[in-house]
Amino acid sequence: xxxxxxxxxxxxxxxxxxxxxxxxxxxxxxxxxxxxxxxxxxxxxxxxxxxxxxxxxxxxxxxxxxxxxxxxxxxxxxxxxxxxxxxxxxxxxxxxxxxxxxxxxxxxxxxxxxxxxxxxxxxxxxxxxxxxxxxxxxxxxxxxxxxxxxxxxxxxxxxxxxxxxxxxxxxxxxxxxxxxxxxxxxxxxxxxxxxxxxxxxxxxxxxxxxxxxxxxxxxxxxxxxxxxxxxxxxxxxxxxxxxxxxxxxxxxxxxxxxxxxxxxxxxxxxxxxxxxxxxxxxxxxxxxxxxxxxxxxxxxxxxxxxxxxxxxxxxxxxxxxxxxxxxxxxxxxxxxxxxxxxxxxxxxxxxxxxxxxxxxxxxxxxxxxxxxxxxxxxxxxxxxxxxxxxxxxxxxxxxxxxxxxxxxxxxxxxxxxxxxxxxxxxxxxxxxxxxxxxxxxxxxxxxxxxxxxxxxxxxxxxxxxxxxxxxxxxxxxxxxxxxxxxxxxxxxxxxxxxxxxxxxxxxxxxxxxxxxxxxxxxxxxxxxxxxxxxxxxxxxxxxxxxxxxxxxxxxxxxxxxxxxxxxxxxxxxxxxxxxxxxxxxxxxxxxxxxxxxxxxxxxx
Amino acid sequence: xxxxxxxxxxxxxxxxxxxxxxxxxxxxxxxxxxxxxxxxxxxxxxxxxxxxxxxxxxxxxxxxxxxxxxxxxxxxxxxxxxxxxxxxxxxxxxxxxxxxxxxxxxxxxxxxxxxxxxxxxxxxxxxxxxxxxxxxxxxxxxxxxxxxxxxxxxxxxxxxxxxxxxxxxxxxxxxxxxxxxxxxxxxxxxxxxxxxxxxxxxxxxxxxxxxxxxxxxxxxxxxxxxxxxxxxxxxxxxxxxxxxxxxxxxxxxxxxxxxxxxxxxxxxxxxxxxxxxxxxxxxxxxxxxxxxxxxxxxxxxxxxxxxxxxxxxxxxxxxxxxxxxxxxxxxxxxxxxxxxxxxxxxxxxxxxxxxxxxxxxxxxxxxxxxxxxxxxxxxxxxxxxxx
Numbered sequence: 001x002x003x004x005x006x007x008x009x010x011x012x013x014x015x016x017x018x019x020x021x022x023x024x025x026x027x028x029x030x031x032x033x034x035x036x037x038x039x040x041x042x043x044x045x046x047x048x049x050x051x052x053x054x055x056x057x058x059x060x061x062x063x064x065x066x067x068x069x070x071x072x073x074x075x076x077x078x079x080x081x082x083x084x085x086x087x088x089x090x091x092x093x094x095x096x097x098x099x100x101x102x103x104x105x106x107x108x109x110x111x112x113x114x115x116x117x118x119x120x121x122x123x124x125x126x127x128x129x130x131x132x133x134x135x136x137x138x139x140x141x142x143x144x145x146x147x148x149x150x151x152x153x154x155x156x157x158x159x160x161x162x163x164x165x166x167x168x169x170x171x172x173x174x175x176x177x178x179x180x181x182x183x184x185x186x187x188x189x190x191x192x193x194x195x196x197x198x199x200x201x202x203x204x205x206x207x208x209x210x211x212x213x214x215x216x217x218x219x220x221x222x223x224x225x226x227x228x229x230x231x232x233x234x235x236x237x238x239x240x241x242x243x244x245x246x247x248x249x250x251x252x253x254x255x256x257x258x259x260x261x262x263x264x265x266x267x268x269x270x271x272x273x274x275x276x277x278x279x280x281x282x283x284x285x286x287x288x289x290x291x292x293x294x295x296x297x298x299x300x301x302x303x304x305x306x307x308x309x310x311x312x313x314x315x316x317x318x319x320x321x322x323x324x325x326x327x328x329x330x331x332x333x334x335x336x337x338x339x340x341x342x343x344x345x346x347x348x349x350x351x352x353x354x355x356x357x358x359x360x361x362x363x364x365x366x367x368x369x370x371x372x373x374x375x376x377x378x379x380x381x382x383x384x385x386x387x388x389x390x391x392x393x394x395x396x397x398x399x400x401x402x403x404x405x406x407x408x409x410x411x412x413x414x415x416x417x418x419x420x421x422x423x424x425x426x427x428x429x430x431x432x433x434x435x436x437x438x439x440x441x442x443x444x445x446x447x448x449x450x451x452x453x454x455x456x457x458x459x460x461x462x463x464x465x466x467x468x469x470x471x472x473x474x475x476x477x478x479x480x481x482x483x484x485x486x487x488x489x490x491x492x493x494x495x496x497x498x499x500x501x502x503x504x505x506x507x508x509x510x511x512x513x514x515x516x517x518x519x520x521x522x523x524x525x526x527x528x529x530x531x532x533x534x535x536x537x538x539x540x541x542x543x544x545x546x547x548x549x550x551x552x553x554x555x556x557x558x559x560x561x562x563x564x565x566x567x568x569x570x571x572x573x574x575x576x577x578x579x580x581x582x583x584x585x586x587x588x589x590x591x592x593x594x595x596x597x598x599x600x601x602x603x604x
Numbered sequence: 605x606x607x608x609x610x611x612x613x614x615x616x617x618x619x620x621x622x623x624x625x626x627x628x629x630x631x632x633x634x635x636x637x638x639x640x641x642x643x644x645x646x647x648x649x650x651x652x653x654x655x656x657x658x659x660x661x662x663x664x665x666x667x668x669x670x671x672x673x674x675x676x677x678x679x680x681x682x683x684x685x686x687x688x689x690x691x692x693x694x695x696x697x698x699x700x701x702x703x704x705x706x707x708x709x710x711x712x713x714x715x716x717x718x719x720x721x722x723x724x725x726x727x728x729x730x731x732x733x734x735x736x737x738x739x740x741x742x743x744x745x746x747x748x749x750x751x752x753x754x755x756x757x758x759x760x761x762x763x764x765x766x767x768x769x770x771x772x773x774x775x776x777x778x779x780x781x782x783x784x785x786x787x788x789x790x791x792x793x794x795x796x797x798x799x800x801x802x803x804x805x806x807x808x809x810x811x812x813x814x815x816x817x818x819x820x821x822x823x824x825x826x827x828x829x830x831x832x833x834x835x836x837x838x839x840x841x842x843x844x845x846x847x848x849x850x851x852x853x854x855x856x857x858x859x860x861x862x863x864x865x866x867x868x869x870x871x872x873x874x875x876x877x878x879x880x881x882x883x884x885x886x887x888x889x890x891x892x893x894x895x896x897x898x899x900x901x902x903x904x905x906x907x908x909x910x911x912x913x914x915x916x917x918x919x920x921x922x923x924x925x926x927x928x929x930x931x932x933x934x935x936x937x938x939x940x941x942x943x944x945x946x947x948x949x950x951x952x953x954x955x956x957x958x959x960x961x962x963x964x965x966x967x968x969x970x971x972x973x974x975x976x977x978x979x980x981x982x983x984x985x986x987x988x989x990x991x
Contacts (some may be wrong), residue, residue: 029991070832072990091988096834106826108632110639115632122628123833125621151639167829 018081019175019207020046020069025078027064034485038064040230041078046209046223051201053221054211055318057517058488061230062211063103066179069209070100083174096124099173101164103180109153113144113163116152117170124171138166141196156559157390158189165196176200178210182217184514184543186388186558187587188594194220214544215315215518224314226321233321238314245312245320247290248274253282255304261529261550263302268526270298275319277522278549280584281569286316315518322519352415354379354506354537355400360409362395369395371560372409377539377553379505382532384551385541386586392560393541394434397510400539401431414506427455430504432495434511440484444475444494447483448501455502469497473527489520496527507531509540513547525550545587556590563593625835629843636817637847646813647851651805651859658797659867669752672706672715673697676723681730685721688763694755710742717741717752795870798863799955800924803944804915805859806882809852810889811896811914812907818844818897819906828990837988845890852886853879863955873954877964881954884971885947889914891978892943898985918944923952946970 027039039061046052054062067073068080071091080087082094107116117138121131139145142162147155152163161181168176178197182190194217200206210221218224219238226234226241234241254263264283267276272294275286285307287295299305353376362370370392377383385393398404400411402418411417416425438447448469452462470476473493478486483494492512499507509528513521521544528538528550540551548554549568556563556571564571568586575589576582578596583589637643673689675682689697698715700706709715720738729735739756741749821827830840860878863869871878892914900906920926921935922944928936939945946967953963 067990071988072828072831074989074991092834092836095832098832100829100832102825102828102832104825104828106821106824106829108636108826109824110636111632115635119628119632120833122624122631123830123835125624125834164829 017048018045019048019050019083020044020052020209021079021081022065022069023079023081025065025068025080026076027061027068027073028076037230039068039075042227042230042232043078044225044232044235046207048207049201049205050222051197051208051210051220052223052225053218054209054225054227055213055215055218056211056227057213057520059229060227062227063179065227066100066177066209066211070098070177071095072100097173098175098177099168099171100177101168101179101181103183107152107160107164107167110151112149112151113155114148116163116167120167120170126171134170134172138169141199142166143192156186156189157388158185158192161185161189161193162196165193169200172204172206174207176206176208178208180211180213183213184389186391186594187545187590189388190214191591215318216313216546218314218318226318228322228325233325241314241317241321242312245274245286245316247309248287249310249312249316250285250287250295250307251279251282251310252285252299252302252305252307254302255306261532263305265526265529266302267298268522270294270301273298274323275316275522279546280549284310284316286312286320319518319522322517352379353377354381354414355383355539356412357396357400358410360396360399360406360411362392362399362404363407368560370399373555373557373560373562374409375555375562375565377537379537380532380535381552382528382538382540382550384548384554385539385557386543386545386548386554386590387541387557388543390559391557393543393557394510395560396557397508397539397541401429401508402426427502428505430499430502430507432499432507432509432512434514438483438491438495438498440482442483443480444470444483444486445479447494447498451498452501457502465501465503469501473497488516489523492516492520492524493527496524500531504536506537506539509538511541511543513542513544521547545590546585548586556586556593558594563597564589621834622836622839625833625839626843626846629835629839630846633817633843633847637851643813643817646816647809647855648858650808651855652862654801654805655798655859655862655867658801659794659862667694668696669694669717669748669755670696670698670715671752671756672700672709672718674700674703674706674718674720675725676703676721677726679726681726682721684767685725685763688759688766689719692755692759694752695759707740710740713742715742716748717756719756794867795956796952797924798859798867798869799951800922800948802856802859802863802882802951803885803922803924803947804918805855806852806886806947807889807914807918807944809855810848810886811893812910813851814844814848814890814893815896815900815906815910816903817848818894819901819903822897822901823903831988831990837986838983840988841894841983841986844894848890848893849883849886852889853883856882856886869955871955872958874959877959878951878954881947881950881964881968881971884968884975885943887975888943888971888978891975891982894982895978895985898982917942921945922948924948943971943974946974 022042022044024041024043025039026037026041028035028037030036042061042065054065056062064073068075069082069087071082071087071094074088083097085094085097087094108119111119117135121134126134139148142165144159144163144166147159152160155163165178165181176197181193185193197208197210198220201208212218221238223236224234224238224241225232252263252267254260260278260281260283264276264278267273267283267285270276272288272291273285274288275284277284295307299307355375355377357373357375359372359374360370361368361372373392373396375383385396387393395404399406400413400418402413402421405419414425414428418425418429439450442450445466448466449462452465457465470479473496475490475494475497478490483491486494496509496512513524516524525547528540532538532552542548548556548571551568553565553567554571555565564574566574571586571593572583572589575592575596579592581592583592637647671689673686675686686697686699689695697719698709700709700718703718703720706715706718706720710718718738718740720740722736722738725735725737737760739753741752743749821830856879860871864871893910896909896913897906900909918924921928921931921939921942923939924944928939928945931939949967950964953960957963
């Protein structure tokens with residue numbers, strides 16, 4: 001097959017400066033009867049020698065865009081130019097020029113680190129005499145040198161990701177495409193991955209296209225493309241996005257000891273408020289304009305408070321843009337009809353803990369997924385389990401819910417071991433699993449009916465609860481919609497509603513916000529806050545470090561063990577003490593604690 | 605900084621590069637096979653256990669069949685007759701005093717048949733007339749019932765002629781059947797089961813294992829990463845075909861060695877015909893495995909499909925266990941689409957009869973056509989894209 005590169009297809013100036021051009025690219029898929037428009041007339045340019053970030057929630061079309069650029073999919077319409085190649089005509093040539101790391105990088109888990117690298121060196125046609133040098137370079141870059149003989153399946157999540165990157169980089173590509181390389185990875189590895197990427201751009205002049213769901217990573221990119229619902233909502237340097245919100249962002253703390261969750265709740269209901277979100281020890285507030293009187297009036301309502309002007313960040317503008325895109329009604333906070341306990345804020349210490357975890361371990365084969373984890377959760381508390389993928393959060397969770405027996409140790413939920421306790425005890429807990437376990441082909445109403453009867457509700461109570469759920473979670477106008485067809489945010493609300501049908505005292509939420517866009521995440525936390533206010537004990541896992549601040553107390557898990565336990569403030573203070581510097585967010589605290597632990601181990 | 609290793613002109617499909625990529629893929633596959641216990645299980649453990657099971661356990665010959673013997677009036681003659689049953693290796697006779705008890709035993713499955721000597725047995729025998737016996741068999745297992753009927757008859761005629769010889773006369777039979785069975789003179793079912801089993805084993809390795817490992821690559825996302833390298837789809841296919849072809853031939857060697865030395869099945873034809881025909885069949889099996897894995901991208905679906913479309917037909921419709929001639933016409937028609945049918949015919953011929961080319965050529969030709977079809981369709985359907 002002779003492939004004649006046609007010079008006319010691209011104007012040469014573009015080709016010199018851009019690594020990737022998309023012109024009115026559309027792509028749709030058919031899923032059963034449905035037709036999903038993944039990309040609608042998307043146009044964008046990614047410059048050479050730069051990091052271009054693709055930002056957007058799940059389902060925005062990020063992966064489709066990347067697969068199109070890697071010639072793994074064929075566009076329905078439009079033109080894609082990768083470097084100076086037309087993607088439609090020269091897929092094989094494109095693939096031998098770029099490096100692409102899919103979301104789940106295909107490492108051969110039963111091959112060792114070195115064998116994986118050798119395979120990709122063979123596939124990429126790296127000459128034998130260059131391999132040793134490149135290998136050494138990559139091992140140094142990824143710090144995997146010590147583990148070359150280890151099977152890839154035995155690496156931690158962060159190390160796997162770095163190995164995937166190394167395999168992609170084995171033949172220094174001109175354009176590097178990374179699909180959510182940092183998702184679910186611990187903060188330390190996340191930072192390391194970013195260091196590698198910036199080095200590649202600076203030292204090798206590589207062009208990088210990278211997608212992410214973490215908004216703070218947008219700040220690290222040279223250019224940001226905001227993708228939502230298959231369309232580009234914005235394109236430019238992150239600073240350009242931020243400009244809009246200049247003079248409108250504040251950080252509010254209270255002086256009268258009110259809980260930040262409550263302040264956030266009050267602030268978010270303000271008329272001109274674009275966003276109110278817990279950040280550090282206070283609430284970050286983004287206003288629609290820079291008019292002071294509105295702000296003063298709002299803050300008066302909250303009570304004694306202090307405010308500080310802060311510089312805007314990318315996330316502020318992102319929320320502002322999304323709000324404009326799909327305005328959502330601000331709902332009244334959730335009112336749990338059965339107020340089991342009054343505000344659990346004070347006097348919690350005296351009460352018997354609702355969840356007691358006493359040095360539990362869980363072994364799979366010869367591998368400890370959870371080793372020696374111990375904590376208590378008091379009634380009405382919001383307790384968070386934080387950690388990267390594979391840290392042991394879900395395993396701990398399953399043991400608590402009685403879905404998995406403990407290998408050693410003991411635990412009690414509401415005074416009972418759920419593994420042995422009768423259905424009676426289970427009636428007191430609600431559980432929402434990572435993958436919303438709804439019946440996708442049943443309507444919202446049918447799901448609610450099913451789950452309420454599964455929990456033994458009937459007659460008037462059942463009708464009342466269903467009515468309550470439809471109203472509280474704003475599902476009434478979607479009652480007859482097929483639940484599998486709804487946007488993720490709706491599904492998640494429905495899943496929460498189903499878990500709450502029987503008015504549980506304790507609510508288990510496993511990664512409820514993973515893959516959900518920031519707007520839906522905010523809304524979800526508002527529901528959780530409401531539940532906590534009504535006296536429900538909430539145990540929640542998450543890999544978003546910033547969500548730690550929503551919790552009263554939390555445990556940070558690393559490799560099956562608890563790295564830190566306590567209120568967010570306490571954890572930050574402890575980390576600050578160890579690192580001997582000021583620490584303002586949990587992610588920083590996490591990194592500081594890991595580093596000090598590594599140092600201590602080094603000292604021994 | 606060195607300016608990015610001088611953007612050398614890459615030609616992705618040069619000969620050397622292609623060989624390097626293929627070598628990488630093949631080496632990877634072998635490493636995976638060696639480290640994955642499930643591959644080893646399908647490739648070696650399952651063939652060995654199937655061979656042992658069919659070689660030793662499953663036998664279509666009936667032996668030690670429990671039969672009830674009801675003698676209504678015992679005498680010297682009846683004792684000598686039942687003695688003949690006791691000496692036979694085919695029967696485990698049990699004596700029952702009355703017909704009712706024997707019938708109950710048959711109903712309860714304690715015996716597979718009843719042999720009844722009526723009260724006038726000795727009397728009729730003395731008078732020189734033929735002495736009939738009554739035989740009742742459990743026909744639920746038709747195959748065994750037919751065999752048992754034959755054996756009973758054999759014991760009966762044997763005993764009659766023995767008795768005649770003792771009395772100094774020959775038994776007069778209107779027609780004497782002088783039976784001779786060709787190719788498998790001992791009528792050992794093992795002799796045709798074991799060669800036929802090779803077809804099943806090759807299907808297992810060629811189709812099931814190949815379909816599963818390809819689907820596994822889709823499931824684990826390794827295929828997506830593979831697709832964006834300069835590797836061509838032809839190399840991906842060859843990278844799978846070569847290792848599993850080698851595995852399949854290894855399975856063949858193992859089976860043939862076990863057949864010849866453990867089960868003492870004769871090999872009357874030549875080894876090269878056996879090898880060549882097996883290689884051809886293996887290509888068909890690999891082609892089917894590839895085609896399945898291209899359509900089904902999860903291990904579960906691929907495994908189920910492979911079992912239903914390749915493994916079960918090889919078991920049931922290949923003529924390995926059940927004679928094709930005695931199947932209903934429609935089913936006979938279907939067997940023509942089953943590759944294992946042609947291979948089983950060749951196997952049984954090569955092992956038991958010899959290099960009978962009038963049988964081998966047409967069957968080999970059918971295999972060749974099928975191999976070309978499945979591999980060709982796989983090649984056409986395989987795309988280096990995800991949609």
